[in-house]
Amino acid sequence: MSNNIKVLLIGTGNMANEYYKVLKACEIETIVVGRGEERARVFKKNNNCKKVYWGGLENCPQEELKDVSHAIIAVNVPQLCEVTKQVIGARISNILVEKPGALSKDELSSINVMAKEKGVNIFIAYNRRFYSSVLKAQEIINNDGGVSSFNFEFTEWGHVIEKTNNDEITKNNWLLANSTHVIDLAFYLGGKPVQMNSYIGGRLSWHENGSNYVGAGKTDKGALFSYCANWDAPGRWSVEILTKNFRLYLKPMEQLQIQQRGTVKIDQVEIDDELDTCYKPGLYRELQAFLINLEKVGLMTLEEQISEFDIYMQIAGKN
Template sequence: MSDHLTVLIAGAGPMAAAYAAVLRDLHVPFAVLGRGEDSAARFEAEIGAPVLRGGLEGLPADAGRRFRAAIVATDIDQLAPVSAGLARAGIGRLLVEKPAGLDPTQIRATAACLAGLGCEAFVAYNRRFYASVRRARELIAEDGGVTSFHFEFTEIEARILAKPRSAEVLANFTLGNSSHVVDLAFHLGGEPEVSAGATAGGLHWHPSAAVFAGAGRTRAGALFTWRADWSSAGRWSLDVRTPRRRLLLEPLETLAVQEKGSFAVTPAALDDADDRRYKPGLLLQTRAFVSEAPEETALARLSAHCEALDRVFLPVFSPDGFESPV
């Protein structure tokens, strides 16, 4: 893939390293901008590419000319300020790790800032690019659409607390992490028209809720339900029904199919070599972003993501027990 300008990766952690591996194999030149010395040193040892230190203050003065695009792969609490800083420096196209900010207020403010600067921005929901999801989209189209779907976004508390995270990040963990499942569910199932939900309980690190449940209808008439219980057992999953079959993504990287009229559930054959070689979904997502390839249609625009905050995410994560027309 030819490219005469360099893509900037903002961040030097594991996610940045995953992007670097993909960009290298796509033959897209890149530079890396880091903030902490430890993460920069680890990145250089793993990837073998230099890291500019100093965060935004280390950004070259001619960044707008040197970098045609940037991938923002920082910690979640830095996504919004770094995105705004890169846009102010003149970089006109951004791919920002989900959910593009710490909370809805910050995400909306960042989107307004970028739009005012004429910066085109996307949110990196890489699960949209899984081989399992691509195959599910094909089968849904072949079958004439979705009739119903169910999704679960239970998180495993022990795994979450095993990593150092700020209280603010933990308190916003639904949007910060579980949004992957919710985004994917409505990406495949269709935009919601009406939804009703409720939450219960709470955890010391996530006091607003521990149990989530609800239901609704899409604009195309498909019914949907959701459930998550962070105080119990469970996992991420998506169960989609069409007029001809059931499509089960559990885990999301896999696809199992149950044909109408049969009890048998069989694994679907997937062209998932790229998902095995790289972080799943990342190759196609990155290629869509840097080359404006046909897969770009699956990229989530930041403007659409802001609209989805009220229409999609908040009715699931913070419904307050009332019906929410969306």
């Protein structure tokens, strides 16, 4: 990657550590800003990073922000909107925000208005779009005439999430904050819904607005789809894509399996996944698209996330 890039990384948690691992390997100058001093000091020590500041962006020396061309925002979900607006105010031209970007369509729209006023480009980070398995699946799909139908599952392990230290706001919006990884990938490959019926049932102690999700519809590519998730039963994330001659299994998503027409045998597809084993899967190519590729191929734009938000809310039963 180019040495002419200077990056502001906001956040010092797990995801920020993963981003910094790639940035450091690519020898990209990076300024790190966190909120709490203790975690920032741990980040600095563990990553041998020289420029780490705490107390938020307001406590970062202005001279450090000079010539910053890109910003990556990897903070907790409830803080995404506020921090993104702060970075826009700092007039940094390109911003990659961790999914889902904000907690509501109104928040996303307000960010978009501000970004357009300042001439800032904003993208939402869905790294599974850049998995080696997904890139190979796209190649097979394109060579076989496109997707005819697909299905996906976004089951979450409710008994595990309940015991995590995630804040209550994030847990209450868990489908948006986490499950959209699967939902986005499925519609990224199969097209955006133009018709969809959704059904929700059940509840959990930490998530009263549903635990059992089922739906089906049709996309703008003419593909029929269905989905399911039961957060109070065994399951896992998965996406299955059907073309004329193949059935593709992303289950787990880091791998790709294939079934050919006329056989029940399912074979493993060989993929070059070196970057996905050296770094958090998908992250290296995602940052490459954000920092280097002028066309930003594969990245979700803020406008795209706004347009998809009603879909998420319908699936979640919140529309």
